[in-house]
Amino acid sequence: MVNSGTEHTVKAFDTDINELRGMVAEIGGRSEQAIAKAMRALEKHDLKLAAQVVEEDKLIDELEKRIDDLTFQTIALRAPMADDLRELIATFKISGVVERIGDYAKNIAKRVPVIASTHKLGPASLLPSMSNVASELVRDSLEAFARRDADLALEVSERDQVVDDFYTSIFRSVITYMIENPKDIGEAAHLLFIAKNLERIGDHATNVAEMVYFAAKGEPMPERDRGENPTDLLEE
């Protein structure tokens, strides 16, 4: 059900909603960029770029706060109903989730100085690909929000499976590496954390997709099958 067509009789309501949508698009864009920059900094061991990511996270936090304020105000003053209400609640939750995505990107950037420049990514060579997929998930989930596209949201939630699979694979190879190269455990541990962050980013993108689905349909997204549970691997 698309929210287009007639406008509200009180035009200021539309103005507020459009402003909010704009801000959500902005915070999504910034988080995406943060992920991309952090990964590039990791690959190139670019310490300046990494520091930039950490610094720019402040903007993301500020933006989230502004979105919260405007959402509160709109709910209080406009008494929204039905799909307007669902959209505002979704906006509120999504901004928090996207802010956390930004935090994960910052976390990745923080680990860049710790990982030695001489080493390639080694066992975690799949990390760039994983981050691409995760990035795409974030982009697509916000695209679904902008278009109120429940089908795209559903698709995003299913594609998260790919990120999870990446994580499982990287996890395995890093653990193996750790066993074989005990002196590099420190760095390897950081690589694990980075992989985990990306996996969490994928999950958060799924959260956004679930919010989008609810806002558009008025019902929660149906449960999906989860893939292999990484914790099962330890028993091997």
Place this chain on the structure above:
Amino acid sequence: MTELIDSNSSIESPNMTASTAPAISAGDGPLKMTTRNVDVFYGDKQAIKDVSIDVTMDNVTAFIGPSGCGKSTFLRCMNRMNDTIPIARVTGEITLEGEDIYAPDMDVVQLRARVGMVFQKPNPFPKSIYDNIAYGPRIHGLANSKDELDNIVETSLQRAGLWGEVQDRLQDSGTALSGGQQQRLCIARAIAVDPEVILMDEPCSALDPIATAKIEELIHELRGKYAIVIVTHNMQQAARVSQRTAFFHLGTLVEYGVTSEIFTNPTEERTRDYITGRYG
């Protein structure tokens, strides 16, 4: 009741559209009044088209819709107040406890005692507070002694939440009360004749927010004792006060369903447009 409407379950939502009889799912309580295929004509002009709706004992039902959509007209059919308008004509079936209220052998006077009405502008009689409440029981012969009558007056005023404010000035004129008190007096007056259904036609539109809140609270308390139908043009009030909501538009019933569903996820586009403020 564990079978309450559960939005996560697969029971179909009772949101119904026009011209199908609304399904009453489990947990709705006993049926009090039913209407089937009701049309209302004022001369040649048709004001109500084919409305079918049920009113149950345990749920407060709200009628919402834009001005002129016919919600007040339909409400007035339910206690035959449209009889006072010579050019009004009502077809279809309306029953109270299974009896057709338009049958020739139905006594309109008794019907109006069983189906009470509260109006938009408070209209107490120009008599004392006591006499306002006592009038109904007197003319219907509901009290056999002065003590019984006193009892009825006191109970009605208590149920209407007015007893504490007027108990020591029952002989004062009913019109000397404030607007909110007058409306509660009118509600007490309707309660005094022991009705089964109470119809309220925009009862709060002439009142300030505090008086409105008191009346809404009163409706909460009366729920279950009487089947209540409230017409309101204030959507937030309908959302606060009712458990079932019916949306009228241009004389037809567009959508009828559980209030929380109607206001968070309505089925019909017209309903959505109206409640989100996109109408007109």
Place this chain on the structure above:
Amino acid sequence: MNSSATMTGKRAPTDWHSDDMQRRIRKRYASERRFKALGLAAIILSASFLAFLLVVMVGNGLRGFTQTELPVEIDFPAMTGGASANQFTGPNGAANLQSLGVRDIVNASIEIQYGEEGKELFSGGGWQSVSSQILENPDIVETKTTVYLPAESEIDVAYKGDGSADAEKMVSTLDDKLTTGFNWNFLSNSDATDPMQVGIWGALKGSLITMFITLAIAFPVGVFSALYLEEYAPKNRFTDLIEVSINNLAAVPSIIFGLLGLAVFLNIFGLPRSAALVGGLTLALMTMPVIVISGRNAVKAVPPSIREAALGIGASQMQVVFHHVLPLALPGILTGTIIGMARALGETAPLLMIGMRAFIATPPSGIVEPATVLPVQIFLWSDEVNRGFVEKTSAAIIVLLVFLLTMNALAIYLRNRFETRW
């Protein structure tokens, strides 16, 4: 003027302080002052008409309440031959008084004091006041007392300054003996040929009875008609016709009702001529449309919210009408009734037509006995040749006005009692 329709259609800002505006303000104030002045002038004019009427009437009529009296010394023991007081007390007193022959005693005493022609100085029926004095206070028959008897009409008129030359001469000779006393008899006597003996009681009683009959017929019929027309009658052409007829009836000249009364009540029904019943019926016909019209308006003015409230708790149509509509409409209905009754009280023409113009010497004791009413009495007295009737006519007018005021005051009191504030 700020008229500036530019090409874009924008208005120039209005200059509220311009000269034009100031002129408009002054003109407006001036017209308001003029209007207030006109209103005040109208009120003053009507008030002065009223004052003029009252002053002239009261001025003329007050003298009708007084009578010129001459003293007569009556030596009862000598005249009656020793009658005792207790003869005239108790139930036999009146009978004994008859046989006493008070009239001759009085005439004899007059002769003694004023000579052979003395009787002519006095009003013929004056001796009756002596009789009533004896009944009131029987002791005087054992004493010598001086009674004041009313003088003859010409002397009375002359003493009040309006008489013929001979009478004036008589007055100057009797000057030191003449006094003025209050004419109580005016209020208790009925019509008579001697202006000194006339009273308005007969006509007043006739008016009261006629008014009572008029009210008893017109009020219920009028009120019920109004209620039916407003509450029950279907709105169709037939009821429109009835409404138009009633409105026209209220404007019909009253003498036509007299003709109607003559034709129907006297000729067809054969009711006794000049009876209060017939007068009441005729006036009721005349008053009823006024009550119906004001009743309908009063009922129309009852707010529909009260009716809806009553219907809403299950009152039947009749209960709505009698418990709610009628009490609220009553002040308006009573106002219409007051207006109607006041008009009926002053009507002369229709009553003349049905014959209530006879000479009624005794007040009527029932509704089928011949009677007359105050306005007719005034009309008849104004026709009399005898000068003495002039002031009596004005005095009767004063009585009529007082009666009218009392009736209105009573009705207004009743209306205020019923007026519920809502």
